[in-house]
Amino acid sequence: MTLIQDLESRLSAALQQVLGETVDAPVVAATDLRFGDYQSNAAMALAKQRKANPRALAQQVIDALDLGDLGSADIAGPGFINFKISPATFATRAQAQLADARLGVPDIGAGRTVVVDFSAPNVAKPMHVGHIRSTIIGDSLARISRFLGFKVITDNHIGDWGTQFGMILHGWKTLLNEDALAVDPIAELLRIYRDVNATKEQPGVLDTCKAELVKLQAGDSENLAIWQRCIDVSKAGLQKIYDRLDITFDHWLGESYFNDRLASLVDEFLDKGLARVSEGAVCIFSDETKPPEQDPFKVHREEGWTDNPSIIRKADGGFLYATTDLATLEYRVDEWKADEIWYVVGVPQQLHFRQIFEAAHRWRKKGEFRHIAFGSILGEDRKLMRTRSGENVGLIEVLGEAVERAAAAIAEKNPDLTGDEAKEVSEIVGIGAVKFAELSQNRLTDYVFAWDRMLALQGDTAPYLQNSFVRIRAIFRKLDGPFDPSGVALHLTEDAEVHLARLLARFGEVLPQVLDDHRPNLLANYLLELARAFHSFYEACPVLKSEEPVRSSRLALCELTSRVLSTGLGLLGIRCPERM
Template sequence: MSLLQDIENRLAAALESVVGEKLAAPVVPAADLRFGDYQSNAAMALAKQRKTNPRALAEQIIAAMDMDGIGSAEIAGPGFINFRIDASTFASRAAAQLADERLGVPLAAERKTIVIDFSAPNVAKPMHVGHIRSTILGDSLARIARFLGHHVITDNHIGDWGTQFGMILHGWKTILDEDKLEGDPIPELVRVYREINAAAKDDPAVMETCKAELVKLQAGDEENLKIWSRCVELSKMGLQKIYDRLDVTFDHWLGESFYNDRLAGLVDEFIEKDLGRISDGAVCVFSGGELPDDKDPFRIHREEGWTDNPAIIRKADGGFLYATTDFATVEYRIDEWKADEIWYVVGAPQQMHFRQIFDASKRWGKDAGFQHIAFGSILGEDRKLMKTRSGDNVQLVDVLDEAVERAAAAIAGKNPDLPADEAKEIAEIVGLGSVKFAELSQNRMTDYVFSWDRMLALQGDTAPYLQYSHVRIRSIFRKLDEPFDSAGVELTLDSEAEVHLARLLIRYAETVPAILDEHRPNLLANYLLELARAFHSFFEACPVLKSDGPLRSSRLALCELTSKVLAHGLGLLGIRCPERM
């Protein structure tokens, strides 16, 4: 149990003894340490409900509260309850945290099966900078949810079916360079698609040929299916290289094509259950009528007033759409994987689409705690969407390569004597960590500017700053004459810098579970930055190697715990820590 949970439980017991019923007792870390370590407005909220004096009620609550063994409680302002924690409490809890392989973080009280849908690039196209947010955010949320004890199933729902394959099939048969395909498949497939796409715009006959190839594929033509299958496998191989580099894994790659044979029956079922209705030859999902217009995703306000905003699940020509496939994935994930929750880590522009999918799925009887984990855009230095000079999307592999190159240059300047192989590995760790942390330190709904200089700085809110903090701690232990064993070490916190470091260390147990409340890894990123700053203040104020006896052991134990929390927290963000930089 975290210290925060302990205080909440004690406050809840005091509230019950005062008012005679069980009530929620929210406690938060104090924004200003001058007023204590934690605080609660429970007395004020309750007093407002009961039309009584909040300070008088707070006095009753404090009088009934058991604070033995952790600290004291006091009233502030109109009725806030502030809690001051004893240094001995911080010391004992930090010692227990150091001995705990989970670093004090409790498992979730209710463990669920959670399907996380993230990354999801299109086959035969390169991953671009826009895939950074979904891929890195989804991977981090999966790591955190697993660590908290949930059964997580990650699914890369790739775009491996659709109209673009008509052009790729025609190009495959006419202009494909097999040698280039084998050497690096994605660029060759992109070239084929672009050249045929350009030709189709200029020549209607080419477009008709592409449509004919697509029809043959959809009808099960053996040759086209074979080409399509190879195209998908080659694309997966190219994508896997990037995922391996990013240390991102998936339990499944069930793309759009996986659900093809389910779509016709699904549409028939929607019609049968009156969820889908024929409109102008297409089958559409309309409003269920249960929600007010301004809350209903199937209603939209135009100049003439509120009108229908249906989702098409079968076009008039018999073709299916993304929505049809998304309904099929919902059904599969609930029926086959027994999902309690399904998270979609997809950009904010798809908000309406998912609102429609979630609403209609619930009416269909398929409800699994849906979450659209939306995010904003990555901007260039000009604060516009990040593009190349030619106007194309910046490719993800180019971003990663440049991050590593810039990290290598910075490392060479700081530590030119590192062996070449070690320097190369460190540059990879630091460069990729910088890209990940730049993403994960942001509120996910914020558009942010992609700045190389800021991202790779050794000072400031960056991955290199945190990685360097970890390296600095490990260098302390390399200077010892013999390995340090923290078992049985009694922590003594004599200075405010030691107390504050311990205070932040034990908050790791409070921070990690809170991330999933709103799916915000930036809470962890910000915590780690605050912890690193506290460590540097401690290191400047409290000599470690120059101290003696029990004090030296206590300070070494604080260093050991800090390095463990930094490395573990960064690991939950998908970021590694080098031993040297």
């Protein structure tokens, strides 16, 4: 049980004693430590409901409150209840964290299955900087959810079917360079696609591409073989990037996996009256049960509110993303028994997912479906990040640049690091910097991709956190032998010690909050606050030069801090080197 949970339980008991009924009693970490460690406005809210005096009710609650040896409580302002936790309680909590493999994090997800849909690049095209956000946010949410006890299924719903394959098939048969394909398959597939696309206005080219696509969709053996080879070489190329990012998927069920389900899905929607034919196409319209401003199948134009249907079969018989996404959602609910499905996809797809989720609920598919949207990555000119030629910056180039810059910085700061160790540390620091630059932002905001700031050893960066971990481990390397914190009794007398233990206790409170609105930046910001608290502690409180039992107590605090830092960074997908 976290401190917040303990306080909420005790506060609820006091409120029940005073009011004679069970009520919610939310407690939050205090924003100003001068007034306490935690606070609650429960008495104020309940007094307003009952037209009572909030300070008087707060005093009644405090009189009935049994905090045991946790600390003390008092009233502030119009009726806030502030809690001051004793140093002894923080010491006890830190000792419990050291003995707990979960570091005090509650198991809140037991019995629930979550499917996380993220990354999802198109095959035959390289991943670009725009894929950073979906890939890194999705991976961190999957890691955090697993740690919180959820059964997590990750699915890379790649774009492996569609009209682009007509051009790729034509290019494969007429323009392919097998040697280039062997060296860099995705680059070669992109080249032939672009070359065909550049000639599509020439007589007969588009017709040829359409004919190749029709043959593929009809099951032509030659085109299916070429398509499968495109998939295989693309997956191999993508896997190299995922390996470098230390990201894995449980499944790669792309669009093609659901082809056989689309026709019957459309028939079912027609049979159940969930869709109807309009101008030859099959469309899902509003069911007129919601106010128009809340209805994803309505749009406001000059003439007022009008229909905004989702097409699931075109007039020519073709299917669309909406059809595939509905079939995918059905599979995840029916086959994987998903309680929740999270789609980590950019803001521009907001309307699409609102329509998909509304259609799914009308279809009686049970579950919580969430679109975890995110903004854009900007260059230092505050425009969308592009190459000089105006193209998207390749993700593999971004990662390579990050590692090169990290290597240069490390060589300057620590020339003793050489060879394979220097190479490995550069990889850890460079990739970690890219990830943390993403995960320290509110996912809905656009942010500027700035190399120098991202790789700085000071400031809100991954290298700063990694260096904090390295500094802690360096303390233990100076000991004559291994340090075992299990039998150490912690005693917190200095303010810096108490504050560090206070933040360590909050690890188990912050992690569940990440999932309230799917914001990994809450964890990133917590780790920065923890690292700053450690540096203040390290400056104010000598560790190795202290006498016993203070020395062992402070070593135990250092050990716990390093565990929380490395675990927290690991949940963001970031590794910690032993040296930098």
